[in-house]
Amino acid sequence: MDYFFHILVVALVYTVFALSLNMELGYTGLYNFGHVAFFGIGAYASALFSLLGFPVFFSMMAGMITAGAAGALLAVPALRLSGDYFGIATLAFAEVVRLFFLNERWLTKGPMGLPGIPRPLGIPSGVSGLSVYLFLCVLVAAAVFLFTRRIARSPFGRALKVVREDEYVAQALGKNVLSLKVRIVAVGSLFAGLAGALYGHYITYISPSDFTLNETIIVLLCVVLGGRGTDWGPVLGAFLVLFFQEFIRFLPIPVDFGRVVAPLQGMVYGGVLILLMLRRPEGIVPEHRS
Amino acid sequence: MAEYYAQLIVNGVVAGSVYALFAVGLTLVYGVFRFINFAHGELIAWGAYLTLLFSGVLPFGLAVVPALFLTVLIGIGQDRYVYRSLRRRGRITLLIASIGLSYLLRNTLRLIWGSDLASFGFEARRGISFFGIIVTRTQLTMAAAALIFLAFLYGLLKFTMMGKRLRAVADNMELAEIMGIDMKKVGMTVWTLSALFAGVGGILIGIDTNLEPMMGLTNLLKAFAAVLLGGAGNVWGALLGGLFIGIAENLGVAFFSPGYKDAVSFALIILLLLFRPTGLFGLARGVR
Numbered sequence: 001m002d003y004f005f006h007i008l009v010v011a012l013v014y015t016v017f018a019l020s021l022n023m024e025l026g027y028t029g030l031y032n033f034g035h036v037a038f039f040g041i042g043a044y045a046s047a048l049f050s051l052l053g054f055p056v057f058f059s060m061m062a063g064m065i066t067a068g069a070a071g072a073l074l075a076v077p078a079l080r081l082s083g084d085y086f087g088i089a090t091l092a093f094a095e096v097v098r099l100f101f102l103n104e105r106w107l108t109k110g111p112m113g114l115p116g117i118p119r120p121l122g123i124p125s126g127v128s129g130l131s132v133y134l135f136l137c138v139l140v141a142a143a144v145f146l147f148t149r150r151i152a153r154s155p156f157g158r159a160l161k162v163v164r165e166d167e168y169v170a171q172a173l174g175k176n177v178l179s180l181k182v183r184i185v186a187v188g189s190l191f192a193g194l195a196g197a198l199y200g201h202y203i204t205y206i207s208p209s210d211f212t213l214n215e216t217i218i219v220l221l222c223v224v225l226g227g228r229g230t231d232w233g234p235v236l237g238a239f240l241v242l243f244f245q246e247f248i249r250f251l252p253i254p255v256d257f258g259r260v261v262a263p264l265q266g267m268v269y270g271g272v273l274i275l276l277m278l279r280r281p282e283g284i285v286p287e288h289r290s
Numbered sequence: 291m292a293e294y295y296a297q298l299i300v301n302g303v304v305a306g307s308v309y310a311l312f313a314v315g316l317t318l319v320y321g322v323f324r325f326i327n328f329a330h331g332e333l334i335a336w337g338a339y340l341t342l343l344f345s346g347v348l349p350f351g352l353a354v355v356p357a358l359f360l361t362v363l364i365g366i367g368q369d370r371y372v373y374r375s376l377r378r379r380g381r382i383t384l385l386i387a388s389i390g391l392s393y394l395l396r397n398t399l400r401l402i403w404g405s406d407l408a409s410f411g412f413e414a415r416r417g418i419s420f421f422g423i424i425v426t427r428t429q430l431t432m433a434a435a436a437l438i439f440l441a442f443l444y445g446l447l448k449f450t451m452m453g454k455r456l457r458a459v460a461d462n463m464e465l466a467e468i469m470g471i472d473m474k475k476v477g478m479t480v481w482t483l484s485a486l487f488a489g490v491g492g493i494l495i496g497i498d499t500n501l502e503p504m505m506g507l508t509n510l511l512k513a514f515a516a517v518l519l520g521g522a523g524n525v526w527g528a529l530l531g532g533l534f535i536g537i538a539e540n541l542g543v544a545f546f547s548p549g550y551k552d553a554v555s556f557a558l559i560i561l562l563l564l565f566r567p568t569g570l571f572g573l574a575r576g577v578r
Binding site: 029033074077078080084085087088092093096099102103213220224259260262263264265266267269270271272274277278281 | 549
């Protein structure tokens, strides 16, 4: 049961993470290939604040804001040109952020990582606090879900979809395309930061190797598999992908072959992404277009 | 002190000539197909690792041949089985497919060869000194090989019919098609060149340092920066961009921690996007 709760917590963290990417990729059509950077910034900032003795809730807010600000700062130069460049800039940004975590030992302790991150509300670390933390994650994920749904249905959300379909039409309608994009990237990064903070305070230990391209691919797969630009798609995708990932652990793989599991998993993720694009680019839940 | 900087610049030019090989391939594909191939980096890694594989049974000079041949096959296969059918489906599907493909290829590589460092096993030799600047034989090989391949590309683009077709397609694809240019042939040539150059560059990097599964990604970012510097789709701009990145990276070591060597290209990308989105050399109209 505890193990099941653990998977649920991780799946909910990824639900928040996937919902945040969906705002950019799904609603606005911005290919962010470095979304893990904001997840990582949120996790590190929140962990550092809480290790300094600030209350955990305050730290998580600070982590969110740091990630959101970083997103806005990156978006301003990166979004001035067409989407391909945003893909490049975000991919490169994620690498630089990882290098920063790795090299700035005075702040992040480098490859050693940060141990002993406290959980919020005095929830004890380890198995005993699991159910309470799960409850907290359900609340947060539900709040983020409702918030993104509200954004999608607002005039702002509709403008984003126009930008996705045709930027020139959006411009002709008098929308400031750059400002719309920068705002949604800031919001997306903010919630990616929240997901990162939830992750860090749950696992209680983070290191640079938790925030690599692998995590970007997983979250991308969650969104694309579930259905880009839909409310439930990212939620469904996150649960499917994360449960698949845990399911692999139970396959009867001989110990000697343990080292092949991670590459095989990566091959499956890459392969599924390609197959989806070839056969069903809209994902499991197709977007309702009226 | 002057010698120290001269040495860094020489190192930079050598590294940059290899980056130029990557960037030229990336920009060729962009010029014709108008999309950025995120899986380009994996061709670099596969070229190097396949050479490692064949050098187990063949002398190194011969091992390069089948390795490059297979790398080119992977490059053509990328187009044939993935990109071709997505070309009319919009950029977002194409780009997601290309990042998925890069992940698939990289993990296949990890599955076969593992995640540890590997090397071709050349012994390090004492360099030759010119006026106090030390150049190793490896560096000479790298520069020479890059020069040969780039000269070959220049000849191809400038003096052959295929080169003319390529330039026409890059200039205006629809018009070129109307004029009866066989797009399939052009496409094949572009993918062959792009994969060949990536493979050669990968092997050179493998000779210089070592092989690791992530070598594709790190070098891809440098190639991106070089392409942006030159203005996307511009072959000679990409060449200059590659050299520039190589020099900037190596000079950068003099000023900040070598841990950030790979961050130099990112900083350049952001600075360019902010100030000179059409590319530093302004040789081409920038692509929006």
